[in-house]
Amino acid sequence: MSWIALALICAFTLASADAAAKAWLRDFTASELLVVRFCLPGLLMTPLLIGMPPLTELPWAFWGWMAVMLPLEMAAMWLYVAAIRDHPLSLTLPYLAFTPVFVIGVAWLLLGEQVSARGVLGILLVVAGAWLLNSAHAHRRNWRGWIAPFVAILDEPGSRMMLAVAALYALTATLGKGAMRYLPPETFGAFYFALLGMAVALVIVLPRPGRLVRLARRPWAVLTVGGLLGIMVFTHFLAIQKVEVAYMIAVKRTSLLFGILYGALVFREPGIAARLPAGVLMLGGVVVLVI
Template sequence: MAWLPLALLSAFSLASADACSKKFLPSYRAREMVLVRFAYSALLLAPLLYFSPLPAVPPAFWGWLALALPLEILAMLLYMQAIRDSPLSLTLPYLAFTPVFTTLAGYLLLGERISTQGLLGIVLVVSGAYLLNLEASGTPGRDHLSKPLRAIANERGSRMMLAVAIIYGLTSVIGKIELQYASPWSFAAIYFVLLGLLSLVLFACSSPRPRVLHVLGRKPAIHLLIGGLFTAMIVTHFMALEQVATAYMISAKRTSILFGMLYGALLFGEQGLLRRLTAGALMVVGVTLLAV
């Protein structure tokens, strides 16, 4: 299959996993939702350890991995709480800020120049976030233009997803470093299997041991569906990555924002779909300019 359909399938699988988590696990704690997503996907991806074994890697690989895994768990905790408690159409679009933070960090820390195209991409992402919160600005007045920005600060789910974008900005850089030592498939196998094991350990340490088995066995069919969708996202992600440069694939995959907004309207009755889709599309275009 060509890379573009694979990238779009990856985006759709991610949005579907998010929608299923919000629809079927509304009473779960955020850490329980993380456990379900990572534990079941780790189980499904475990055979990759056999078919794509990790080559000999230097100690630096394990050091970066030890840094990335807790950050990934923290990001997913915030991610799950955001989509559980807030509208999908007001949370998922903020993932588009990930390349913005990566670009700005490169400029501030490494002195990397931001091109005109990159600057335009940042403006489009920020404009999309502004438009997304325009409904909260109310009646026009002297401070009408600043109210959408304050609405972002007032929406807890949006703040959480912005934090997720910052963390993903860091882990994406770490992932690029890790891929210098391992193939994409062997890295995916070890990374997500270890994420599943770490989520099990952390949950077991913070809850009675029978609680872990109770959570994982509570809704096995639903859990397997969510884990399967997340696994499908990972597999199609790396299948597309084998065929095209990362920048193009990630740009196409960010259409998960738009799929998530459609789910929000169809499954949860979220209002203002046209305006929110327009805002999300602006953010996706901004991400594309930044990536390409």
């Protein structure tokens, strides 16, 4: 199977898992949803760890990267599941497009990297998409009317939460470059998910085992969401083995378009006429930034 097909399956299963969780697991807490999103895929990733170097051979620097990344990743996912559970998919998922924008900002602040003309174009496309996403708030009476869509982003709790997720993902993406000096990408990804699953089990499940009882009361919904995420992770790493990471991530971000469509078709969210073109603009900005 081609890498494009794998990346599209990855994007579709990610958006489908989000929609399924919103539809069937809405009454679960964000902490319980964290168990579904990390523990099950973590278990599915363990076969990919066969042949991994012994843990004792990994230097202390690697474990330092992990100690910083794991809590940031868990915080990002906690905000993520809370945002899609309580707020419209079409007004939350598109803001993940800001992740590469924030990565450029982090690289500029921490590494002194300059923004290229292509980078500026990508940022402008993402920002234009964000404006269009909230264009219903715009009016022409004065200059404040033109910036009203940006103010609306901060007024919408789900949008604020997903912008925070994008910022956290920008940090973990930058830190991940340091950690991947010690393991190849496909091995690192599987090991990272396995570690996340164990960390969630220790922090969330172990202190309150009753959460597993609540999850067990809705086995098909939990297994469906967990299975979709497992397929997402598996196809993610299969695609990465076939093509450069940047190309794969650009295609994977079509998940935001699938999310907008789920929002309109399944949850009857309004404004699809503006939100879908906004998602296309933001996806275009992502493609320009990551490739």
